[in-house]
Amino acid sequence: MHSQTPLKYRELAAGAVKDSQLHRALGMMRDKVGRNAVNLYNQIAPGQDSRRAAKAVRSRIVDNLDVVLETLTENIRARGGQVYLADTGADAVEYCLQVARRHQVRRVVKGKSMLSEEICLNPALEAAGIETVETDLGEYIVQLKGEAPSHIIAPAIHYTREQVGALFAEKLGEPYTDDPPSLTAMARKALREKMLTADMGISGGNTACAETGHVTIVSNEGNIRMTSTMPRVHIVLLGIEKIAATLEDHDILLRMLTRAAAGQKISTYISYVGGPRLPDEPDGPEEFHLVLVDNGRSRILADPDFREVLHCVRCGGCLNVCPVYLNIGGHSYGSPYCGPIGAVFTPLTRGIGECSHLCQGETLCGACKQVCPVDNDLPRMLSLLRAKLADGDPKWDVLPQSRAAKLAFTAWSLVMSRRGLYDALRGLARMGQRLLPRRDGWIVRLPGPLGGWTRGRDFPPLAEESFGERWARRNRDGRDA
Numbered sequence: 001m002h003s004q005t006p007l008k009y010r011e012l013a014a015g016a017v018k019d020s021q022l023h024r025a026l027g028m029m030r031d032k033v034g035r036n037a038v039n040l041y042n043q044i045a046p047g048q049d050s051r052r053a054a055k056a057v058r059s060r061i062v063d064n065l066d067v068v069l070e071t072l073t074e075n076i077r078a079r080g081g082q083v084y085l086a087d088t089g090a091d092a093v094e095y096c097l098q099v100a101r102r103h104q105v106r107r108v109v110k111g112k113s114m115l116s117e118e119i120c121l122n123p124a125l126e127a128a129g130i131e132t133v134e135t136d137l138g139e140y141i142v143q144l145k146g147e148a149p150s151h152i153i154a155p156a157i158h159y160t161r162e163q164v165g166a167l168f169a170e171k172l173g174e175p176y177t178d179d180p181p182s183l184t185a186m187a188r189k190a191l192r193e194k195m196l197t198a199d200m201g202i203s204g205g206n207t208a209c210a211e212t213g214h215v216t217i218v219s220n221e222g223n224i225r226m227t228s229t230m231p232r233v234h235i236v237l238l239g240i241e242k243i244a245a246t247l248e249d250h251d252i253l254l255r256m257l258t259r260a261a262a263g264q265k266i267s268t269y270i271s272y273v274g275g276p277r278l279p280d281e282p283d284g285p286e287e288f289h290l291v292l293v294d295n296g297r298s299r300i301l302a303d304p305d306f307r308e309v310l311h312c313v314r315c316g317g318c319l320n321v322c323p324v325y326l327n328i329g330g331h332s333y334g335s336p337y338c339g340p341i342g343a344v345f346t347p348l349t350r351g352i353g354e355c356s357h358l359c360q361g362e363t364l365c366g367a368c369k370q371v372c373p374v375d376n377d378l379p380r381m382l383s384l385l386r387a388k389l390a391d392g393d394p395k396w397d398v399l400p401q402s403r404a405a406k407l408a409f410t411a412w413s414l415v416m417s418r419r420g421l422y423d424a425l426r427g428l429a430r431m432g433q434r435l436l437p438r439r440d441g442w443i444v445r446l447p448g449p450l451g452g453w454t455r456g457r458d459f460p461p462l463a464e465e466s467f468g469e470r471w472a473r474r475n476r477d478g479r480d481a
Contacts, residue, residue: 075213113204
């Protein structure tokens with residue numbers, strides 16, 4: 001499996017911006033899904049207020065998470081399920097391995113779990129001698145390729161159908177085709193045998209409802225129903241924050257989730273699971289486990305500045321409109337959570353200093369906030385992360401990254417707050433820029449540390465007349481006339 005590390009962000013992103021095939025594959029997301037989501041929000045009465053309603057629901061749940069978790073646990077156990085609260089990813093992995101050993105599991109089928117990527121479950125299962133097969137089509141494709149998913153809900157979005165055809169021909173021994181229905185049939189044929197003979201199923205969950213004690217899993221392929229019902233043991237991995245308190249809250253969040261994730265009013269399949277099968281039921285697992293994973297989320301919960309990021313419903317909507325993600329793809333982030341949500345969540349769980357480039361690489365354009373189904377203010381949190389990198393923060397174990405950058409921005413702040421000084425420096429810059437090399441009117445290389453701006457793109461020169469100067473001249477000319 002391709003190892004993921006955020007430390008290679010700059011290197012991978014630099015290569016990805018030159019990858020025309022990647023941009024062609026991601027174009028569908030940009031042109032269809034992202035725009036459709038906003039249109040579909042407006043079709044829910046009362047329109048855009050639905051986002052604010054969903055935000056209020058998520059805020060209330062996260063603020064009362066301890067009570068909601070306790071209620072969910074009680075209701076799952078009342079139905080015969082087992083619940084385990086894992087403090088760390090390693091705890092969650094060890095619990096899954098213990099269950100697998102107890103049942104002498106030799107094959108696991110999985111699906112719909114970015115959380116399993118977060119805690120590196122697959123390598124641990126494989127190391128224990130357990131064959132692990134992804135059953136979601138996109139996840140199956142990247143597993144065959146030996147890669148990690150590149151999108152939260154569309155793991156293989158970076159591939160074209162021609163590439164998938166070539167991969168299936170190589171790995172499955174099937175004749176080459178780029179016909180999507182034929183490719184789907186090939187995957188179904190290969191996966192069906194795995195599902196029929198698996199000892200254990202592992203899945204994620206899109207949300208859970210504490211009031212009813214069930215976990216909801218949405219999909220468009222139906223693979224989750226086979227993963228969760230055919231093996232004799234089913235484990236659900238769920239982040240502690242992905243819970244709705246009541247069925248009414250659950251309904252609001254589910255409707256927003258499907259619109260943001262895939263531009264759909266509702267998903268093709270919605271599965272509700274919450275315990276082992278009852279004596280009079282024909283299918284379902286003999287044993288059901290819910291593993292609630294903390295893995296750094298409690299630390300985020302304790303900080304009112306970043307608690308909002310736990311409102312995220314993992315729809316991937318912010319990725320679909322993010323100009324950075326659409327140019328560099330998901331693998332550049334080196335984390336299961338890419339795009340704007342990943343640029344906030346990953347540093348908070350893996351170290352702000354270690355993952356500093358993720359939040360520094362975003363544009364702060366605000367598109368992610370406009371499309372988010374729960375109105376998450378990711379640009380605010382990205383700016384706050386940058387401020388911690390500049391000033392340091394002992395609470396988050398962040399050291400100031402660059403005293404030179406800190407001094408530069410402090411100086412810039414002083415200049416921007418003094419109009420006379422700003423005008424004088426602007427005049428000097430206008431004269432100085434005449435010495436810089438240009439191409440088609442654009443500056444191609446800035447001097448010194450400013451050269452980073454022109455390393456991958458040209459820089460627009462300062463206008464000979466600023467907007468303020470032009471405005472003043474027009475008013476002056478008007479009075480003269």
